[in-house]
Amino acid sequence: MASMREIKRRRSSVQSTQQITKAMKLISTVKLQKARTNAENSKPYFGCMYDTVTSMLAKAGNIEHPYLKAGDSKKVGIVVVTSNRGLAGGYNSNIVKLVTGNGIAKEDIRLYTVGRKGTDALSRKGYEVAADCSDVIEAPVYADAQALTKQLLTDFSNGEIGEIYVAYTYFKNTVVHVPTLTKLLPVDMDAVKEEAKEVPAGAQALMSFEPAEEEAIGLLVPKYVASILYGAFVEAVASENGARMQAMDSATKNAEEIINDLALKYNRARQGAITQELTEIIAGAEAL
């Protein structure tokens, strides 16, 4: 059995770790609330944006527009949204796994990373990182998403990438976060048409466009991409804090368990020491 002093030392070290995890949990709870309000406030915008763009594209029929067909390049651009800080359970590694395990060859991927943890992990694995805008995730604003969109669309029209995906963590609720890989460009026309069928026919039958459809698509698609990226950012921030809150909660619980266990061991060791001392005294007295 370990000595009393050793157990005591171990217990105080676990206790101070527990204090840290507890504090981190509280902080991420507060941050989560803020991030969740943000995510909820911006939801109507993205819902509307998605509906409008889908119904518009569905109606537009077979127009030829570069944004609607895959580029010549075999390369695939992926926007990877992770966090700048660790200690969030599987949050970052789930996204990394999603990128490495999606079946696209490593050589064909160009990454646009947001969040240092994902950047580090993926560049260590040998992925090509075309751009890194990790600072964005600290406090995402719409202008950041616009800037990234501009870069993506420039690369897309220059033929450097043929498709654009975004990998982020969807914030379903406080405990469920789903790592998601979504295709941004070219817009998937078949899926769009499927969606549009569910909309009552009268609602979209007579929609006209000003300026003409093709020009409107040229103007709308960047807005569409930017809004989806921004949505991904705010969802990711909420998920990050949710994941960290959970991870820190279980860490605090585990520490509690270890502390209880050590307390028991300590008491046993103490009792053992007292018993031993008594036996020694009695044995000594008898010997006299």
Added chain:
Amino acid sequence: MADVFELKIISPDEMFYEGEATFLEFTSVEGGMGVYKNHIPLTTILEPCVMKVHNGTEIKKAAVLGGFLEILQDKITVLAEDAQWPEEIDVDRAQEAKKRAEERLSNGGPNMDVRRAQAALKRAITRINAAK
């Protein structure tokens, strides 16, 4: 009282305005437009502009900085990239931004992004006009 329609102005950060209106004035990429109830369904792209929401005799102004809007017969949805009420606008900052953009346009070097400077100028002017 004229016919009212439902109006929603949504920006990425919040539901900016939700309510009824009788007439809506704004500037699209094609020029100034005004919409009453029962307009034909139309989707159009917005320029940065001062949007005027009429409800009876009451007029509300808002600076809407780009985006697009979807007009249905009894409902208009504005998806703005950014929207502000006049009282939320920092006029000094807008004036400064206007000056900066004008300087960039007048003595820009070879690396100047003309479209960006023009867009910044437009946004600044819109803000200033809305705050007046």
